[in-house]
Amino acid sequence: MKVLHIITSLESGGAERMLSNIVNYDTNNEHIIITLLKAEPHYELADHVTLYSLELDNNKFNKLKIPILLNRFIKKIKPDIVQTWMKSNYYAPLLKIFNKNVYFLLNIRHGVKNKIKKIKAKLIRFYLKNSDGVIFVSNSAIQEFGRVGISFENSLVITNGFNKRDFEYIRPKNDKKIRYGYVGRFHEIKNQSLLIDSFNDFAKDKDVTLEIAGKGMEYNKFKHLIDSSNKDKFIWRGEVINSFDIYNNIDVLLLTSRSEGFPNVIGEAMSVGVPVISTDAGESYNIIGDSGYKVGSNKHSVLEALNNTYSNTEELTHKSKLAYQRIRENYSMSVIVDNYLNYYKKVLEE
Secondary structure, three states, rough: EEEEEOOOOOOHHHHHHHHHHHHHOOOEEEEEEEEEEEOOOOOOOOOOOOEEEEEOOOOOOHHHHHHHHHHHHHHHOOOOOEEEEEEHHHHHHHHHHHHOOOOOEEEEEOOOOOOHHHHHHHHHHHHOOOOOEEEEHHHHHHHHHOOOOOOOOOOOEEOOEOOOOOOOOOOOOOOOEEEEEEOOOHHHOOOHHHHHHHHHHOOOOOOEEEEOOOOOOOOHHHHOOOOHHHHEEEEEOOOOOOOHHHHHOOOOEOOOOOOOOOOOHHHHHHHHOOOOEEEEOOOHHHOOOOOEOOOOHHHHHHHHHHHHHOOOOHHHHHHHHHHHHHHHEEEEHHHHHHHHHHHHHHEEEE
């Protein structure tokens, strides 16, 4: 089976990470990736994966040019399936018109805003329904589309998966500094002001640190929320190549997003036994189950969870083991890749 994946870039991000994991893991089928825009790949690809890049600037002219270039590639490559990811989904129905013998599948990573106008919702549904199938990363994404009247035939949910890793969590002792962590790009929807503001209040007179990694995450953007006495408790790592360099160096991961699809950082941290404090964003609560700390999108709730982890380190050990076990049993990469391949085969057979 030959699968062509189309994605904007392979910069740092949840969808980009998942695509890289899938194509690297599956050595039994041929996977080809086309990236659209100029950007340095953040994720390494195995030797058996072929990568093409259109190296385009992000402007209106090139957006019109992209379907023409993609159509040429499809004619040349002759894939069995074209899997589009995120914004490239909007090219699939148009490309389908010129490649009727190829199956086009959408990969939707997020829901839609509740305030989307009915006319726009109908146009989206009418246009995208011309694809051959849809993979959603979460039930919450399907539900958000459903609330605005957009539904798709031949769709299913395939969550993200995580490679099996060794259990490496060491419970902090009562006299040891507790290290918290955050991994994520700077964006308003991530609600990072709540993260920084809450931790600043929590950190007063405590031996704690918050290690922060992510594109655009810089002290200057949040310095108005940080007391001078707490400045050294915030460690700014910037964008990191390997997020596990952070997970292996912390005791608890924090996530305060307003909205998510399927947050990879939660599953990654849990895969090495790091418990997670998270708001109810996308699939966050479902991933965590009873292995972490579920909080509301307000400072009081976040502070309560932070204080709980600080005063009860023995519970962290218990939560850590639950987190590690939950990922291994429910979100292993082998199971997720099999789900993708089985769906591809089902589409081809139909």
